[in-house]
Amino acid sequence: MNRRMLALAWSTIxxxxxxxxxxxxxxxxxxxxxxxxxILLESSERSGVPTERYQxxxxxxxxxxxxxVADDVDPRFGERATLPADRVGDIARVPGVRAAxxxxxxxxxxxxxxxxVLAGTPALGHGWQSAALGxxxxxxxxAPTGPDDVVLDSALAERAGVSVGASVRLAVxxxxxxxxxxxxxxxxxxxxxxxxxLFFTEDRARELTGQPDRVDVIGVLAAPGxxxxxxxxxxxxxxxxxxxxxxxxxxxxxxxxxxxTRSFISELSLAFGGxxxxxxxxxxxxxLALSVRQRLRELALLRAIGATPKxxxxxIAAETMVVGTLGxxxxxxxxxxxxxxxxxxxxxxxxxxxxxxxxxxxxxxLAAVVLCLVGARLxxxxxxxRAARLRPVDALGEAALEPPKLGxxxxxxxxxxxxAGLAMAFVLPLVLPGEGAAESAAFSAFxxxxxxxxxxxxxxxxxxTVLGPWLNRRSGVSGFLATANAHxxxxxxxxxxxxxxxxxxxxxxxxxxxxxxxxxxQDQAEDGLRADYVVTSTSAGxxxxxxxxxxxxxxxxAVTPVVRTRTLATFxxxxxxxxxxxxxxxIIGDRxxxxxxxxxLEGDVAEVRGNTVALxxxxxxxxxxxxxxxxxxxxxxxxxxxxxxxxxxxxxxxxGDVTLPxxxxxxxxxxxxxxxxLIAAATGTDVGALGDALRSAVQHxxxxxxxxRESFVAAQRDAAAGESAVGLILNxxxxxxxxxxxVNTLVMATAARFREFALLQxxxxxxxxxxxxxxxxxxxxxxAAVLIGTLAAIPSLIGTSLGLTRTLIPSIPPLIYLGIxxxxxxxxxxxxxxxxxxxxxxxxxxxxxxxx
Numbered sequence: 033m034n035r036r037m038l039a040l041a042w043s044t045i046x047x048x049x050x051x052x053x054x055x056x057x058x059x060x061x062x063x064x065x066x067x068x069x070x071i072l073l074e075s076s077e078r079s080g081v082p083t084e085r086y087q088x089x090x091x092x093x094x095x096x097x098x099x100x101v102a103d104d105v106d107p108r109f110g111e112r113a114t115l116p117a118d119r120v121g122d123i124a125r126v127p128g129v130r131a132a133x134x135x136x137x138x139x140x141x142x143x144x145x146x147x148x149v150l151a152g153t154p155a156l157g158h159g160w161q162s163a164a165l166g167x168x169x170x171x172x173x174x175a176p177t178g179p180d181d182v183v184l185d186s187a188l189a190e191r192a193g194v195s196v197g198a199s200v201r202l203a204v205x206x207x208x209x210x211x212x213x214x215x216x217x218x219x220x221x222x223x224x225x226x227x228x229x230l231f232f233t234e235d236r237a238r239e240l241t242g243q244p245d246r247v248d249v250i251g252v253l254a255a256p257g258x259x260x261x262x263x264x265x266x267x268x269x270x271x272x273x274x275x276x277x278x279x280x281x282x283x284x285x286x287x288x289x290x291x292x293t294r295s296f297i298s299e300l301s302l303a304f305g306g307x308x309x310x311x312x313x314x315x316x317x318x319x320l321a322l323s324v325r326q327r328l329r330e331l332a333l334l335r336a337i338g339a340t341p342k343x344x345x346x347x348i349a350a351e352t353m354v355v356g357t358l359g360x361x362x363x364x365x366x367x368x369x370x371x372x373x374x375x376x377x378x379x380x381x382x383x384x385x386x387x388x389x390x391x392x393x394x395x396x397x398l399a400a401v402v403l404c405l406v407g408a409r410l411x412x413x414x415x416x417x418r419a420a421r422l423r424p425v426d427a428l429g430e431a432a433l434e435p436p437k438l439g440x441x442x443x444x445x446x447x448x449x450x451x452a453g454l455a456m457a458f459v460l461p462l463v464l465p466g467e468g469a470a471e472s473a474a475f476s477a478f479x480x481x482x483x484x485x486x487x488x489x490x491x492x493x494x495x496x497t498v499l500g501p502w503l504n505r506r507s508g509v510s511g512f513l514a515t516a517n518a519h520x521x522x523x524x525x526x527x528x529x530x531x532x533x534x535x536x537x538x539x540x541x542x543x544x545x546x547x548x549x550x551x552x553x554q555d556q557a558e559d560g561l562r563a564d565y566v567v568t569s570t571s572a573g574x575x576x577x578x579x580x581x582x583x584x585x586x587x588x589x590a591v592t593p594v595v596r597t598r599t600l601a602t603f604x605x606x607x608x609x610x611x612x613x614x615x616x617x618x619i620i621g622d623r624x625x626x627x628x629x630x631x632x633l634e635g636d637v638a639e640v641r642g643n644t645v646a647l648x649x650x651x652x653x654x655x656x657x658x659x660x661x662x663x664x665x666x667x668x669x670x671x672x673x674x675x676x677x678x679x680x681x682x683x684x685x686x687x688g689d690v691t692l693p694x695x696x697x698x699x700x701x702x703x704x705x706x707x708x709x710l711i712a713a714a715t716g717t718d719v720g721a722l723g724d725a726l727r728s729a730v731q732h733x734x735x736x737x738x739x740x741r742e743s744f745v746a747a748q749r750d751a752a753a754g755e756s757a758v759g760l761i762l763n764x765x766x767x768x769x770x771x772x773x774x775v776n777t778l779v780m781a782t783a784a785r786f787r788e789f790a791l792l793q794x795x796x797x798x799x800x801x802x803x804x805x806x807x808x809x810x811x812x813x814x815x816a817a818v819l820i821g822t823l824a825a826i827p828s829l830i831g832t833s834l835g836l837t838r839t840l841i842p843s844i845p846p847l848i849y850l851g852i853x854x855x856x857x858x859x860x861x862x863x864x865x866x867x868x869x870x871x872x873x874x875x876x877x878x879x880x881x882x883x884x
Contacts (some may be wrong), residue, residue: 044347044351052323052351052355053780054319054322054323054776054777054779054780055316055319055320055323055352055355055356055359055408056355056358056359057359057772057776058312058315058316058319058359058772058773058776059312059316059355059356059358059359059360059363059404059407059408060359060360060362060363060366061363061366061769061772062308062312062315062316062359062360062363062404062407062769063359063360063361063362063363063364063367063400063401063404064363064364064366064367064370065308065312065367065370065765065769066305066308066309066312066367066399066400066403066404067363067364067367067368067370067371067396067397067400068367068368068370068371068374069301069304069305069308069396070301070305070367070395070396070397070399070400071367071368071371071390071391071392071396072297072300072301072371072374072375072390073297073298073301073302073305073396074391074392074393074395074396075297075388075389075390075391076293076294076295076297076298076301077294077298077391078391078393079294079388079389079390079391080280080281080283080284080290080294080388080389081226081283081287081290081385081387081388081389082280082283083280083282083283083286084166084219084224084225084226084227084283084286085135085158085162085165085166085168085224085227085229085286086165086166086251086282086283086285086286087165087166087167087219087221088164088165088166088167088251088253089133089165089251089252089253089282090252090253090254090260090263090278091251091252091254091260091263091264091267091276091277091278091282092249092250092251092252092276092277092278092282092285092286093115093119093123093132093249093250093251093252093267093271093274093275093276093277093285094113094115094248094249094250094274094275094277094285095113095114095115095273095274095275095669095670096113096273096274096275096670097109097112097113097275097284097288097291097670098291098295099600099611099666099670101611105295105298105299105302106295107295107600107611107613108291108292108295109598109600109666109668109669109670110597110598110599110613110668111597111598111667111668111669111700111701111702112137112248112288112669112702113669113670114243114246114247114248114669115246115247115248115249115250115274116245116246116247117134117244117245117246117247119247119250119271119274120132120133120134120247120250122270122271123250123252123267123270123271123274125270126263126266126267126270126271127266128254128255128258128262128263128266129252129253129254129255129263129267130253130254130255130256131164131252131253132250132251132252132253133161133162133164133165133250133251133252133253134159134161134162134247134249134250134251135158135159135162135165135247135248135249135250135251136158136159136162136237136238136241136246136247136248137156137157137158137241137248137702138156138157138158138204138232138237138240138241139154139155139156139157139204139205139571139572139573139703139705140154140155140156140157140202140203140204140230141154141155141202141203141204141570141571141572141735142155142188142192142200142201142202142203143201143202143203143208143734143735144192144201148734149203149570149571149734149735150191150192151191154571154572155188155227155228155229155230156227156228156229156230157182157202157204157229157230157231157232157237157240158229158230158231158232158237159231159232159233159234159235159236159237159238160175160176160183160231160232160233160234160237161234162231162251163175163183163217163231164251164253165251166219167219167220168185168217168218168219168229168231169217169218169220170183170215170216170217171186171216171217171218172195172196172215172216173196173197173213173214173215173216174214174215175214175215175231176214176215176231176232176233176236177214177233178233179232179233179235179236180209180210180211180212181211181212181214181232181233182200182202182211182212182213182214182230182231182232183213183214183215183216183217183230183231184200184213184215184216184217184229184230185216185217185218185219185223185224185228185229185230186216186217186218186223187223187224187228188228188229188230189213189216191228194213195213195216196213196214196215196216197212197213198212198213199211199212199213200213201734202230203571203733203734203735204240205569205571205572205573205574205575205703205704205705205735206569206571206574206575206577206578206730206733206735206736207575207577207733208733208734208735217229217231225387226287226387227287241704242704243704249285249286252267260278260279261278264276264278287385288702289385290385290388293384293385293388296383296384297384300758300762304762304765304766307766308765308766308769309403309407311766311769311770312404312407312769313407313410313411314411315531315769315770315773316356316407316408316411316412317410317411317412317414318411318527318530318531318773318777319411319773319776319777319780320348320352320408320411320412320414320416321414321527322527322777322780322781323780324348324416325527326780326784331344334347344416345413345416345417348412348416349409349412349413349416351412352408352409352411352412353405353408353409353412355408356404356405356407356408356409356412357401357405359404359408360400360401360404360405360408361401363400363404364397364400364401367397367400368392370765371390371392372390374761374765375388375390377761378758378761381757381758381761382757383757383758442486443486443487443490445486446482446483446486446487446490447483447487449479449480449482449483449486450480450483450487452479453476453477453479453480453483453827454476454827455476456472456473456475456476456479456831457472457473457476457477457827457828457830457831458827458830458831458834460472460473460831461473461831461832461834461835462834464653464835465652465653465654465656466649466650466651466652466653466654466655466656467612467650467653467654467835468653468654469653469831469834469835469836470545470831470832470835470836471835472831472835473827473828473829473830473831473832473834473835474541474545474828474831474832476827476828476831477537477538477541477824477825477827477828480537480824480827480828481533481534481537481538481824484530484533484534484537484820484824485530485534488523488526488527488529488530489523489525489526491526491816491820492518492525492526492529492816493519495812495815495816495819495820496515496518496519496525496812496816497519499812499815499816499819500514500515500518500519500812501515503808503811503812503815504808504811504812507804507807507808509801510801510802510804510805510807510808511804511805511808513792513797513801513805513808514805514806514808514809514812515808515812517805517809518809518812525809525812525813527777527781529813529816529817531770531773531774531777531778532774532778532813532814532817532821532856532859532860533817533820533821533824534770534821535767535770535771535773535774535821535856535859536817536818536821536822536825536852536856537821537824537825538766538767538770539763539767539770539852539855540821540822540825540829540849540852541825541828541829542759542763542766542767543760543763543848543852544825544829544842544843544844544848544849545828545829545832545842546759546760546763547842547843547844547845547848548829548832548833548836548837548842548843549685549832549836550843551843552685552686552833552836552837552843553685553686554686554745555686556631556682556683556684556685556686556687557683557686557687557744557745558686558745559629559631559683559686560628560629560630560631560683560686560687561627561628561629561710561741561744561745562625562626562627562628562629562712563592563626563627563628563710563711563712563741563744564711564712564713564719564722564723564741565710565711565713565722565723565726565738565739565740565741566708566709566710566711566738566739566740566741566744567582567708567709567710567711567726567730567736567737567738567739568707568708568736568737568739568744569705569735569736569737570735570736570737571735572703572705573703573705573706573707574593574705574706574707574708574709574736575705575706576593576698576704576705576706578593578706578709578730578733578736579591579593579706579709581729581730582709582711582726582729582730584729585722585725585726585729586725587713587714587717587718587721587722587725588711588712588713588714588722588726589623589626589712589713589714589715589717590623590624590626590627590710590711590712591627591709591710591711591712592619592620592623592624592627592628592709592710592711593619593620593694593706593708593709593710594617594618594619594628594694594706594707594708594709594710595617595618595694595697595698595701595705595706595707596615596616596617596618596688596707597616597617597618597667597668597697597700597701598613598614598615598616598668599613599614599616599665599666599667599668599690599692600612600613600614600665600666600670601613601614601651601654601655601663601664601665601666601690602664602665602666603654603655603656603657603663603664604656612651612654612655614651614688614689614690615688615689615690616668616688616689616690616691616692616697617687617688617690617691617692617697617707618691618692618693618694618695618696618697618698619637619640619691619692619693619694620693620694621637621638621639621640621641621693622638623712624637624638625637625638626712627710627711627712628687628710629683630646630679630681630682630683630687630691631681631682631683632646632679632680632681632682633649633680633681633682634659634679634680635659635677635678635679635680636678636679637678637679637681637691639678639679640678640679640691640692640693641693642693643673643674643675643676643696644675644676644677644678644692644693645663645665645675645676645677645678645690645691645692646677646678646679646680646681646690646691646692647663647677647679647680647681647684647689647690647691648680648681648682648683648684648685648688648689648690649680649681649682649684650684650685650689650836651684651689651690652677652680657677658677658680659677659678659679659680660676660677661676661677662674662675662676662677663675663677665690667692667696667697667700668697668700668701668702669700669701669702671700673696675692679691682838685836685837708744710744711726723738726738771855771859774859774860774863775859775862775863778859778860778863778864778867779863779864779866779867780867782806782863782864782867782868782871783867783870783871784871785871786871786872786874786879787879787880789802789868789871789872789876789879790874790876790877790879790880791876791880792805793876794876794877794880799872802868802872803865803868803869803872806864806865806868807865809864810860810861810864810865813860813864814856814857814860814861817856817860818853818856818857821856829842829844830842
């Protein structure tokens with residue numbers, strides 16, 4: 033690709049701007065999406081939030097918070113992993129350490145005089161020794177010295193309206209105690225932005241954690257003249273199983289959500305960015321293919337005067353690189369804006385904290401430009417190969433009249449893909465275990481998309497035959513022209529309609545698979561909850577001893593405390609281990625059927641005790657586990673266990689995929705608190721009177737609430753909504769790009785027909801008749817796209833429903849489906865009719881003489 037070839041390409045582009053605008057737009061918006069993904073990926077490695085309580089610490093040492101995985105993103109633990117208290121001494125003995133100070137975190141709620149929890153809490157309580165890591169200093173009063181003393185940070189004291197000497201009521205879990213405020217503390221740099229803080233004596237703080245022999249992190253102060261990097265290396269060499277945080281990474285040890293956010297953004301940007309690269313390459317290739325087809329006469333003429341296939345490929349490659357470079361470079365600017373828009377949207381739905389900042393550097397920009405150029409170059413090569421191989425006479429013939437039939441290879445592959453896609457949608461979900469069932473159903477949609485792309489002319493010809501007379505029965509001559517034109521140019525019609533069909537299939541598949549999963553989870557949560565009342569907390573959680581108080585209430589038949597966490601499951605898949613993250617719950621199996629029905633398929637959940645586990649059908653299928661097998665799990669804090677499977681159940685979507693013994697899960701959570709307590713009334717008990725008795729039993733616990741069943745179901749619904757919101761955002765970006773591609777293709781295909789419109793007018797058709805013909809043709813395109821797209825999406829949705837719920841009927845909200853149809857119709861109608869109006873601006877006699 034020399035300078036002369038690039039000059040020729042630039043001349044061609046200037047002379048045929050319309051033919052290259054579509055490719056330019058596809059690359060530009062593709063570059064924007066990839067740039068945004070790149071910025072998110074870089075931010076997952078370099079961004080965060082400033083540390084607050086550890087500003088004076090040179091280093092912060094903690095336990096590993098993720099499971100190391102080679103060549104992949106390390107999955108994070110759901111809870112804080114802690115360190116043995118004796119690690120403080122081990123670190124203090126490392127040369128260069130001036131001081132090693134342990135820190136623990138105790139969630140504390142401040143209860144007001146009217147027994148309400150103060151807004152903005154729970155705060156985190158710490159031992160006073162860790163104040164030196166701030167460094168916090170008392171601005172009034174003195175440090176705590178007794179078990180009932182507490183020091184508040186200045187902002188918390190101001191919000192609570194207390195001063196030194198006042199008494200405050202603090203709730204740790206569900207238990208409240210009266211403390212005396214001995215001091216007010218502050219940081220030299222100002223107020224805390226993220227987490228209210230208070231300090232107890234060291235012994236009292238350790239006692240309140242329930243794990244006096246464990247610490248959360250250890251702050252390290254370096255000796256004079258010792259650099260943080262050198263000391264970090266020395267500590268890692270001397271002390272095993274620790275992670276050392278320095279500089280801006282100290283906040284990751286302080287705030288667990290920062291590490292989770294980084295992991296989330298990294299996984300999201302890699303997966304979504306990779307998908308978008310493939311989609312962009314396909315869109316660019318199809319756009320360039322349409323552009324090349326519209327230039328067949330020109331290319332045939334070049335071949336006729338001696339241009340070789342290699343030269344043709346080189347010229348088209350040069351054109352592609354010029355257009356691709358312009359689009360990729362200019363797309364960077366909106367890409368930066370898109371990254372900030374995604375960040376704000378993720379913040380709005382609670383997926384990332386609102387103070388997590390993005391990191392922008394030239395690296396993601398360069399990566400986006402390179403990936404777009406590679407995609408454009410490959411797409412251009414695919415589009416140019418067939419045109420370069422054609423003989424001049426054949427090319428002229430194809431430009432004048434479409435080939436009468438599809439090639440045998442294209443037809444054969446397309447026909448084979450249809451039963452393959454249907455088998456993946458209907459058969460494999462019944463055969464494959466676990467997540468593979470729904471995944472195969474989802475992939476079937478792509479097989480059917482490929483089949484439609486290959487068989488498009490045949491499908492559209494059949495659709496025109498069936499729909500044309502019906503849709504245009506009242507359109508007279510214009511309807512006849514539209515139907516005849518669509519029959520004669522089925523390839524062109526397929527090229528214009530296929531992107532619209534693909535958009536409908538992907539929109540329906542992505543949105544309705546999500547609604548099917550959400551509806552199934554909601555139904556399972558509602559059907560599985562048998563309890564009459566649910567006890568929850570307005571603070572961090574319910575203390576485990578509350579369950580014992582509730583058992584003594586007359587009329588109570590069963591009490592089931594539930595603790596929530598996330599587990600990591602490791603299993604073999606081929607030659608490499610795989611890891612899955614599952615929502616998990618800890619329960620007491622005794623009399624569980626009275627409060628929670630997991631829809632047990634095999635085994636008995638009453639046997640969930642000791643080192644045992646019950647798994648959902650989907651989780652067991654994915655892990656390849658059966659009754660009596662052991663599975664490799666990591667509890668919330670990363671502790672490895674190998675429990676034996678004693679039960680399999682159906683309602684994993686709504687009630688959690690992994691069910692473990694209550695005490696086992698509780699011991700390995702950050703706060704050691706229950707999520708809720710489920711209560712069933714004894715037979716013959718007045719349920720209303722029982723509710724009053726339960727409220728009376730816990731009235732001395734201001735953070736405890738007795739609720740009806742809906743609160744538990746609503747919590748399940750909110751958790752599912754948070755996860756689905758991220759998927760909707762990503763789908764909106766993907767479908768937005770596809771919408772641009774659809775409009776792009778329709779405009780390009782329609783605008784290129786200006787000579788046809790001019791010829792119709794010259795032989796006697798009026799402008800109104802030409803517009804009427806295009807309206808009739810648009811009706812055929814939109815209705816055919818909706819019908820074919822809907823029919824192609826249904827198998828994958830049925831397969832998804834089979835894989836998730838073992839039922840044939842997916843959840844398809846009518847309003848969402850009508851919205852998809854409306855958007856497809858609006859895009860098709862606006863693109864075709866606007867470009868038709870543009871193509872007919874010139875006088876027919878002038879347009880007929882314009883070069884192609």
